[in-house]
Every structure is written in C-alpha cells, then in structure tokens.
Amino acid sequence: MSKWVTGKIIKNKFWTNSLFSLIIKAPIKTFIAGQYAKLSLKINGERIQRAYSYVNPPSSNNLEFYFVIIPNGKLSSNLAKLQYGDRLQITYEANGSFILKEIPKCQNLWMLSTGTAIGPFLSILQDGNDLVRFKNIILLHAVRHQKDLVFLPLMNKLKQNLEGKLHIVTVVSREVCKNSLHGRIPSLIKNSELENTVGIQLSSKTCHVMLCGNPEMVKNTRELLENNYNMKKHFRGNQGNISNEQYW
Numbered sequence: 578m579s580k581w582v583t584g585k586i587i588k589n590k591f592w593t594n595s596l597f598s599l600i601i602k603a604p605i606k607t608f609i610a611g612q613y614a615k616l617s618l619k620i621n622g623e624r625i626q627r628a629y630s631y632v633n634p635p636s637s638n639n640l641e642f643y644f645v646i647i648p649n650g651k652l653s654s655n656l657a658k659l660q661y662g663d664r665l666q667i668t669y670e671a672n673g674s675f676i677l678k679e680i681p682k683c684q685n686l687w688m689l690s691t692g693t694a695i696g697p698f699l700s701i702l703q704d705g706n707d708l709v710r711f712k713n714i715i716l717l718h719a720v721r722h723q724k725d726l727v728f729l730p731l732m733n734k735l736k737q738n739l740e741g742k743l744h745i746v747t748v749v750s751r752e753v754c755k756n757s758l759h760g761r762i763p764s765l766i767k768n769s770e771l772e773n774t775v776g777i778q779l780s781s782k783t784c785h786v787m788l789c790g791n792p793e794m795v796k797n798t799r800e801l802l803e804n805n806y807n808m809k810k811h812f813r814g815n816q817g818n819i820s821n822e823q824y825w
C-alpha cells in the first residue's frame with residue numbers, strides 16, 4: 578500500500594486554455610529523475626488518484642507537474658481548479674523505471690515525447706546526472722499546435738548548458754510552423770526527416786530510444802524501430818535499444 582502525504586499548492590500556472598503546471602510543496606522521499614508520483618483528490622466523496630511524472634529535478638525544493646485537461650477527465654479537470662494554498666494527496670515514494678540508470682551504454686540517446694510526456698525528460702536533463710556518458714542526446718517534443726510548445730525556452734536553456742550535446746527537435750502535427758517538423762513521429766522516422774534534421778542516424782549499434790506519452794505513438798514507433806532498424810525492447814538482463822512509458 579502506498580503511503581500518502583499532503584501537498585500544498587504554491588502555484589497553478591496556466592500555459593494555454595488546456596495546459597497547466599502545478600507547483601507543489603510536499604514532504605516526499607527523494608525521487609529519481611524520470612519517475613512519477615500519484616496525485617489524488619477527494620471528488621464528490623470519492624478518492625481519485627492518477628500517475629503524474631515529475632518535471633522538476635530531484636534537487637528542487639518545490640515539485641512541478643505538467644498537465645493537460647482531459648474533457649470530462651475526472652482528476653485533471655479538478656486539478657486544474659486548484660489554487661494557492663489548496664491541498665492534495667501525493668505518494669510519499671515515487672515509482673517507475675523510466676530513468677537513466679536503466680539505459681544501457683550507447684552513444685546517442687533519443688528522447689521522444691508527445692504532449693505532457695516531455696516531463697520526465699525535462700526532469701532528467703535538469704538533473705544533469707549521468708549525461709556525460711552520451712555523445713549526443715536528442716530531445717524531441719511533439720505537440721498538436723505551436724502554442725503547446727510551452728517548455729521551449731527551458732529546452733533551449735538546457736541545450737545551451739549542455740554545450741553541443743543536446744539537440745532539440747519540435748514537431749507540430751496540426752499546423753505548419755517555421756522551426757518545427759510537421760507530421761507524426763513514426764512518419765518522420767520513416768521518411769528520414771528526423772534523422773536528416775538532427776544529422777544523426779538511428780542505428781541499433783549506436784542508439785537507445787526512449788519513448789514517452791501517447792500509446793499509439795509508442796506502439797507505432799516501436800514497431801518501426803523493430804522492423805526497419807533492427808532494434809528491440811530493452812529489459813534488465815536482456816539488452817535492447819527501446820525503453821518506453823505509456824501515459825494511458
């Protein structure tokens with residue numbers, strides 16, 4: 578059984594009509610960058626809990642989570658209403674193995690995310706531990722509209738800090754934008770647009786790919802990498818090139 582503690586809302590920051598971040602103070606056990614907590618609220622007498630990835634690095638005093646409001650979603654629509662001083666429940670211990678310690682030795686680490694699933698990668702990159710072992714890290718954020726690229730300033734700052742190691746790619750699926758690729762992740766791999774943009778080849782000999790977010794993206798990308806790039810899912814004790822976390 579999970580142990581729960583009370584978290585206090587420090588800030589509810591709305592980025593767009595449907596995307597927001599909660600900054601929370603809570604006495605949790607230190608987590609590992611890439612992990613998630615469970616958040617919970619009592620709604621109409623019923624306790625509702627869901628998993629959410631930490632966006633902040635473990636060293637931060639405040640905790641940050643990044644959400645999309647799901648129309649008629651039980652928890653996300655209620656989390657969106659929280660204001661300074663409100664309280665929620667959060668698991669004392671984090672969960673998840675979508676962390677760098679589980680990534681085998683490789684030259685190039687691809688971090689491919691959709692929507693709110695940029696979170697664990699931002700936590701890992703802000704943490705900064707264990708990044709020296711990669712020659713290149715490619716952080717890809719795929720969204721529907723350009724306005725959804727809310728963490729681009731932070732991504733660019735991380736790129737500057739990592740001095741040539743971090744490559745940033747943004748993908749917008751529902752409009753054509755100047756500095757972003759257009760389409761879906763599997764198609765952009767299939768037509769080599771992603772590799773050509775970054776200037777690095779996807780290869781089972783040199784690369785590991787972390788996939789996070791939309792289950793359809795995870796499934797289709799994984800199948801493509803398995804079928805066309807000779808990659809396979811990574812397990813502890815059975816080394817592969819693909820690690821993934823699905824949000825639903």
Ligand SMILES: Cc1cc2nc3c(=O)[nH]c(=O)nc-3n(C[C@H](O)[C@H](O)[C@H](O)COP(=O)(O)OP(=O)(O)OC[C@H]3O[C@@H](n4cnc5c(N)ncnc54)[C@H](O)[C@@H]3O)c2cc1C
Pocket residue numbers: 613627628629630631642643644645647649650651652653654692693694696822823824825
């Ligand atoms: C390991 C893990 C980490 C997660 N981290 C985050 C996070 O950092 N931020 C976040 O917003 N969600 C995250 N989720 C999803 C989250 O747990 C909830 O499913 C989501 O907030 C919807 O809950 P709800 O009660 O509002 O909607 P529900 O009534 O439970 O509706 C669920 C439906 O919402 C859709 N959905 C769920 N999550 C998303 C999403 N992120 N983007 C688009 N559509 C979605 C799917 O269609 C799903 O079937 C994570 C899930 C997992 C398993």
